[in-house]
Amino acid sequence: MTTATVEGTGNQMAAALELDHVQSHLHPEPSYDVADHPKPTGLEEIWRFTPLKRLRGLLDGEPSDACLEWKDELPAGATLTTITTDEAKAIGGIAPLDRLSALAVENSGGATLLTIDGELDSPARIVLSGSSTEQTVWGHVVVKVAPFSKATITFDHVGSATYASTVTYVVGDGAQLDVVNLADWNDDTVHAVQNGISVGRDAAVRFFEFTLGGDLVRSSTNVDYRGPGGSVDLLGIYFADAGQHLEHRQFVDHTAPRTRSNVEYKGALQGQDAHTVWIGNVLIRKIAEGIDTFEQNDNLVLTDGARADSVPNLEIETGDIAGAGHASTTGRFDDEHLFYLQSRGIDPTEAKRLVVHGFFNDIIRRIGVEDLQERLMSAIEDELATVVGNPAAVTA
Amino acid sequence: MSTLEIKNLHVSVDTEDGAKEILRGVDLTINSGEVHAIMGPNGSGKSTLAYSIAGHPKYQITDGEVLLDGQNILELSVDERARAGLFLAMQYPVEIPGVSVANFLRTAKTAIDGEAPKLRTWVKDVNAALERMTLDPSFSSRSVNEGFSGGEKKRHEIAQLELLNPKFAVLDETDSGLDIDALRVVSDGVNRYSAQGDRGVLLITHYTRILNYIEPDYVHVFVAGRLAETGGRELAELLEAEGYDKFTKAAV
Numbered sequence: 001m002t003t004a005t006v007e008g009t010g011n012q013m014a015a016a017l018e019l020d021h022v023q024s025h026l027h028p029e030p031s032y033d034v035a036d037h038p039k040p041t042g043l044e045e046i047w048r049f050t051p052l053k054r055l056r057g058l059l060d061g062e063p064s065d066a067c068l069e070w071k072d073e074l075p076a077g078a079t080l081t082t083i084t085t086d087e088a089k090a091i092g093g094i095a096p097l098d099r100l101s102a103l104a105v106e107n108s109g110g111a112t113l114l115t116i117d118g119e120l121d122s123p124a125r126i127v128l129s130g131s132s133t134e135q136t137v138w139g140h141v142v143v144k145v146a147p148f149s150k151a152t153i154t155f156d157h158v159g160s161a162t163y164a165s166t167v168t169y170v171v172g173d174g175a176q177l178d179v180v181n182l183a184d185w186n187d188d189t190v191h192a193v194q195n196g197i198s199v200g201r202d203a204a205v206r207f208f209e210f211t212l213g214g215d216l217v218r219s220s221t222n223v224d225y226r227g228p229g230g231s232v233d234l235l236g237i238y239f240a241d242a243g244q245h246l247e248h249r250q251f252v253d254h255t256a257p258r259t260r261s262n263v264e265y266k267g268a269l270q271g272q273d274a275h276t277v278w279i280g281n282v283l284i285r286k287i288a289e290g291i292d293t294f295e296q297n298d299n300l301v302l303t304d305g306a307r308a309d310s311v312p313n314l315e316i317e318t319g320d321i322a323g324a325g326h327a328s329t330t331g332r333f334d335d336e337h338l339f340y341l342q343s344r345g346i347d348p349t350e351a352k353r354l355v356v357h358g359f360f361n362d363i364i365r366r367i368g369v370e371d372l373q374e375r376l377m378s379a380i381e382d383e384l385a386t387v388v389g390n391p392a393a394v395t396a
Numbered sequence: 397m398s399t400l401e402i403k404n405l406h407v408s409v410d411t412e413d414g415a416k417e418i419l420r421g422v423d424l425t426i427n428s429g430e431v432h433a434i435m436g437p438n439g440s441g442k443s444t445l446a447y448s449i450a451g452h453p454k455y456q457i458t459d460g461e462v463l464l465d466g467q468n469i470l471e472l473s474v475d476e477r478a479r480a481g482l483f484l485a486m487q488y489p490v491e492i493p494g495v496s497v498a499n500f501l502r503t504a505k506t507a508i509d510g511e512a513p514k515l516r517t518w519v520k521d522v523n524a525a526l527e528r529m530t531l532d533p534s535f536s537s538r539s540v541n542e543g544f545s546g547g548e549k550k551r552h553e554i555a556q557l558e559l560l561n562p563k564f565a566v567l568d569e570t571d572s573g574l575d576i577d578a579l580r581v582v583s584d585g586v587n588r589y590s591a592q593g594d595r596g597v598l599l600i601t602h603y604t605r606i607l608n609y610i611e612p613d614y615v616h617v618f619v620a621g622r623l624a625e626t627g628g629r630e631l632a633e634l635l636e637a638e639g640y641d642k643f644t645k646a647a648v
Contacts, residue, residue, distance in 0.1 A: 335453060336490045340540075343450050343486075344504035344556065345478035354503065358494025358539065365494075 024283045026313055027251055030095035034061065034106050037099035046098055046220075049277040049309055051245055054216045056162045056190050058136060061103040066135035068161060070112075071127040078124040078151065083113045088142050093168030094196030094222050097251070101194035101220070104166040108140035114153070116145045116177070123152040123180075123369055130161025133188050139165030143179075147172035147200065152369060154180040157191070164192045173200040173227060178208070180367055184379065185213035187244070192218040199259070201227025208367060209236040209265075211246050212379055220249040225256035225288075234263045235363050237376075239383045240306065242271025249279040250295075254288035263295040266363055268356060269306035270386070280312045280326060289318055295326040300333070300359055356384055398428040398465050398481070398563045400596055405460035407441075407448045415456070418444040420621035422460070424598075426564065431590055431597040433607060435632065436618030437640045442600045443487060445618070446568040449598075450484040451477050464564070479508055481563030485553040485570050491542040497552070498522065498536040501559060508560050525555040528588075530581050547578040554585040564596040565589065571606035583609030604636040619643045 026045055028037065039059055040047040052059065072080060088111035089095075096102035105111075116124070130137065145151065149172065171177050185191060191214055199205055211217050223232050238246045252261040267276045280295040299308035312326035333352060341351035357380070364376050407419035418441045426432050436442045448455045449462055451474040461468045469477045492500070501522055506512045513521070523533050529551035541549050550570050557565055567586065571579055587610060590597050599610060607615075607629070615631040617624045617640070624643045625631065 334490075337492050339452055339474060340486070340490045340492065341500070341504075342474035343478055343484050344500075344560065345475050345507035346503055347475045347507065348473070350503065350507070351475075354495050354500070355492065358492055361494035362539075 024251070024253070024281070024315060026281050026315070027097055030097050032089060032095050032102060032105055034099065034102045037096065037102050039099065046249070049247060049279070050218055051216065054190065054245065055192065056133070056136070058100055058103070058162065058164050058190070058192060061099075061107065062136060063107050064136040064138060065109075066137045068128040068130050068137055068139065068159075068163065071129075073125040075120045075122045075124060077116060077118040077120050077149070078153075079115045081113045081115070082110055083142070084110050085140065087111075088113070088140060088168070091142055091144055091168070091170055093142060093170045093198050094224060096166060096194060097222055098194065098220065100164045100192045101166045104138045104164045104194075105140050107138035111140040111142050114141065114143045116143070116149050116151045116153070118146070119150040120152065123154050125154045125156070127156045127158065129157075130159040130163060130185075130189065133160045133162045133190070135162065137161055137163045139163060139167075141165065141167045143167070143169045145169070145171045145175045145177050148174045150176045152178040152180065154369065154372060155182065157181075157183045157185055160186045160188050162190045166194050166196070169195070169197045169205070171198060171200050171203045171205055173203060175200060175203045177203070178206045178368070180208045180369060180372060181210065182372070182376070183209070183211040183214060183217055183219075185217070187213055187215055187241075189214040190216045193220070195219065195221040197221065197223045197232065199223065199225045199230035199232055202229035204231040206233040206235065206366075208363075209234075209238075209248065210376055211236070211238040211248065212383065214244065214246065216245045218247040218249075220251070223250070223252045223261065225254065225259045228256045228258045230256065231260040232262070234261070234265075235366065236265035237360055237363050238265070238267040238276055239380060240267065240269045240271075240274040240276045241383070241386070242305075243273050245275045245277075247277035249277075249281070251281045251283070252293065254282065254284045254291045254293065257288055258290045259288060260291065261293045264363065265297045266300075266359060267298070267308065268300045268302055268359070268383075269308055270302040270383075272305035274306040275309075276307075277309045278311070278328075281315070282313070282324070282326075283315045284318055284321060284324060286317045289320040290322050291324075292322040293324050297328045298359070299330040300356065301330065302332075353384060356380070397594070398596065399463070400426045400564045400598075401463040402449070403461050403463065405445070405448065405462065406458045407444055408456045408458050409444070409454060410456075417458070418455075418621055419448065422622055424616065424623060426596045426598055428563065428594045428596045429590075430613045431599060431610060432614045432616065433599045433601060433612040433632065434616045434618050435601055435604070435635055437644060438602065440618050441621040442602075442618050443568055446484055446566045446598075446600055449566055450474060450482065475507065478562070483557055483560060483562035483565045485550075485557060485565065485567045487569040487572060489541050489549045489553055491544075492540040493542055495540050496537055497540055500540045501536070501556065504556070504560060508562075521559060525558050528558070528581075529555045529585060531555065546573040547575065550574060550582055551578065551585075554582050557589055558585055561589070562595070564598065566598045566600070568600050569602060570599075571601055571603060579606060580609060586610055604632045607632050617643050619646075
């Protein structure tokens with residue numbers, strides 16, 4: 001395995017010379033106006049890893065009335081309503097940072113609003129299912145969490161779709177929110193999503209993403225802080241099989257002092273042309289003194305022919321930070337792990353299975369929603385059965 | 397009655413300058429019921445001997461054999477050697493994130509015995525083994541070796557030794573880095589294991605200190621990739637008094 005760790009305290013001189021308006025060198029300005037997001041050529045920083053041709057014309061932005069089927073199970077304190085696009089924008093979440101997100105807002109013809117008010121007794125569960133890849137679906141969802149609420153929301157994505165969506169979270173002061181996003185699509189689905197998370201003063205958000213299915217999934221998760229003391233954990237797992245492109249991008253914009261962010265994504269890849277992309281960007285603005293951030297991405301390459309791209313970026317504009325670091329590893333099974341397990345009598349296939357389970361369990365055990373944890377573990381077991389269960393296919 | 401015979405063992409590792417021979421003809425026979433201590437200076441090849449017997453892929457056997465009751469275990473895979481009755485307590489046990497101690501121990505026990513242990517007695521056995529090593533029962537839900545102190549890792553190794561109860565145990569510098577209390581706990585564990593009477597121990601160490609707690613039947617001095625001298629307890633006392641100089645000079 002190769003490990004790169006960067007610890008930084010920033011460049012005080014550069015910070016001293018910065019203007020109040022600091023802009024990320026890696027991201028365009030957010031805007032709802034589609035015209036501000038011209039059609040990409042594929043050379044742009046935010047598009048260079050995405051196979052544009054496989055987006056099935058989503059970038060053209062043809063309007064469509066098609067919808068995914070929604071099923072929900074909502075405890076008291078959680079309500080779903082429909083609002084206009086203008087009302088959705090007025091709630092004030094993060095605006096689109098790329099063309100597909102802007103198109104999703106523009107073409108959705110209104111938004112679905114999930115309001116959370118108070119401490120929920122059980123998770124608010126929403127299942128979105130698609131029945132066909134033929135029609136393009138545009139989606140716009142806003143989640144508004146009242147101050148001091150406490151909730152877990154699960155979004156379960158299944159079926160076949162060609163889908164672009166913008167999901168905006170506005171989390172009130174002191175609220176605690178867990179979001180579990182499961183992408184268990186059929187293998188013909190194309191899904192591009194922008195998750196925007198605005199974190200209130202002293203609020204804590206844990207955002208889980210589990211991406212197992214889909215022909216192409218591109219998930220961009222952007223975070224900003226609306227007051228000091230906010231905390232965010234972005235925790236992800238992805239498992240790419242032959243031909244799948246699974247891309248996860250995070251942009252944590254530390255816009256307030258004494259805020260915290262922790263990003264951990266773990267992926268496994270197997271099969272010819274399985275491709276995963278992880279981009280972890282963190283911007284620490286001049287105002288964001290005393291913040292703490294760490295990003296980590298680990299990739300386990302199970303077979304030949306797979307490719308993992310992993311790019312952490314830190315942009316630091318202040319010299320006064322508590323901690324900033326990132327690490328990225330990509331490799332095959334660790335020989336020392338396998339040797340230790342085998343030296344206790346465990347055969348190589350079982351040893352590999354244990355290691356992969358452990359690799360993912362590290363994230364999964366933190367969900368705290370038991371049936372989802374079990375479902376994820378068994379989904380991973382199914383994925384493993386195709387390769388690790390068949391030692392002849394493992395080249396590691 | 398079992399026997400572990402190491403015959404004319406030659407082992408090399410790959411280095412940037414090509415293969416380098418570390419073990420240069422080791423001959424040693426351990427019968428069940430015996431405790432053999434191997435003492436040697438740093439770099440003499442003691443750990444290489446331990447890992448070669450266990451089958452670590454880094455080490456290439458260039459000559460010789462290791463027979464467990466007549467079967468050459470060098471022809472077996474790492475897990476097959478363990479199932480044949482060999483155990484290596486490692487000097488630096490690795491951390492395995494996300495794999496709980498409980499799951500690991502049950503999987504290992506199932507592999508060694510060929511059947512899953514009975515759930516009710518097994519949990520008791522595990523808790524008792526941890527407790528004897530003064531490890532809190534909460535260790536069984538922690539990831540294997542993750543965040544364990546150096547001493548906790550060593551005690552975890554000996555807890556495994558007691559639970560898996562192999563025919564032969566190779567202990568690679570299990571005493572290094574232990575304070576006196578931990579050393580006593582670990583030694584008690586090894587003594588319980590060997591007190592069964594039909595188990596063999598190969599105790600590899602740099603220091604004579606552990607021999608105050610574990611009584612060896614044989615002491616071997618290991619220098620420059622082979623055994624330089626064999627004796628009893630008194631040899632350890634000689635080493636304690638005079639160091640390895642006499643043997644390292646002789647080997648040059």
